[in-house]
Amino acid sequence: MRINLTKKDLVNLIYMQVGFSKQITENLVEEFFSIIVSNLCKKQTIKISKFGTFLTRTKNSRVGRNPKTKEEKEISKRNVVLFKPSKEFKELLNNSLNNAT
Secondary structure (H helix, E strand, C coil): CCCCCCHHHHHHHHHHHHCCCHHHHHHHHHHHHHHHHHHHHCCCCEEECCCEEEEEEEECCEEEECCCCCCEEEECCEEEEEEEECHHHHHHHHHHHHHHC
16 A cells, blocks of 8 residues: 655644644745755755755666667757765664564
């Protein structure tokens, strides 16, 4: 079962815990995401302690194939965002999965 956490859900969760108005909480969340996006656009690495690192990487162009038609097509050069979870984040995730079973 797949459950998505939307930006609205995130704002509500923070609003309930912090106690700021919803407008202030929404502005905080928006500003947080815009800082991440603007720094990634400048090709800067973003490291959030005990969470992980966001970075960009350039992928070269390559030839891809449509699995159904076997038609070859060039996939253009592009930038992609990578996320590397921290050691603490991985341990927390694995411990919570082990405790849930």
